[in-house]
Amino acid sequence: MINKDFYSELEEFIAKLSDKKDDVKILNYVLDRLGAIPKEVQKFIAEKTGLMEITIENTINFYPKFRGKDSRVxxxxxxxxxxxxxxxxxxxxxxxxxxxxxxxxxxxxxxxxxxxxxxxxxxxxxxxxxxxxxxxxxxxxxxxxxxxxxx
Missing domain, CATH: 3.40.30.10 (Glutaredoxin)
Incomplete structure (x- = not known):
């Protein structure tokens, strides 16, 4: 489970972005902090940016580094x-x-x-x-x- 401090920091990070919908920057931040991008964090990003969850999921699928090192394909x-x-x-x-x-x-x-x-x-x-x-x-x-x- 991810603690509330992480979500506060992530919300602050998003607020400081000039483009609040820059999902690549946001996902890089999450990956650097957590080493993965859990579904619950994807949902939080969608809520805070106004992006659809499928948009975030598509970005994760497009960039291999966001899928984690255990990607089998x-x-x-x-x-x-x-x-x-x-x-x-x-x-x-x-x-x-x-x-x-x-x-x-x-x-x-x-x-x-x-x-x-x-x-x-x-x-x-x-x-x-x-x-x-x-x-x-x-x-x-x-x-x-x-x-x-x-x-």
Whole structure:
């Protein structure tokens, strides 16, 4: 159980923000203090910021660091944008689809990898780019990706 002092400090932290709806800053604060982001704290943040709980949950799901270190699903995003796609990104993605056999949401057959595409990581000159659990790797090829994923 989280004590009242934490909630008072969190409320004060939110009050001092220039953008009271900056859920990333708020979640970073909570993570630094508690090492995790419990549901009850998510609800408190929603109440104090006016954000919907689903918005906070989506932010937590988007950023791997907010989900905790015990996350069992690796998130892999392959850039298939204008530069990376033709440079090999689309081929990497297509081959990973064959290997992982993801469902319609991108979850691999074994449930261990979530495979998605991305339009751009902002590193076009260093493509193809692949993000694994939020870390972007540049100049990738299929063998590199398979090695990093243990495939």
């Amino acid at each position: 690796k998130e892999v995003a392959v850039c298939v944008g204008m530069n990376c796609g033709p440079a090999g990104g689309q081929q990497i993605y297509n081959e990973l689809v064959k290997i992982l056999e993801p469902d319609e949401k991108g979850l691999s057959k074994d449930g261990k990898i979530l495979l998605t595409t991305k339009r751009c990581f902002g590193r076009c000159a260093k493509g193809p780019n692949v993000s694994i659990d939020g870390v972007i790797y540049s100049l990738m090829n299929l063998q590199d990706v398979k090695r990093k994923l243990g495939l």
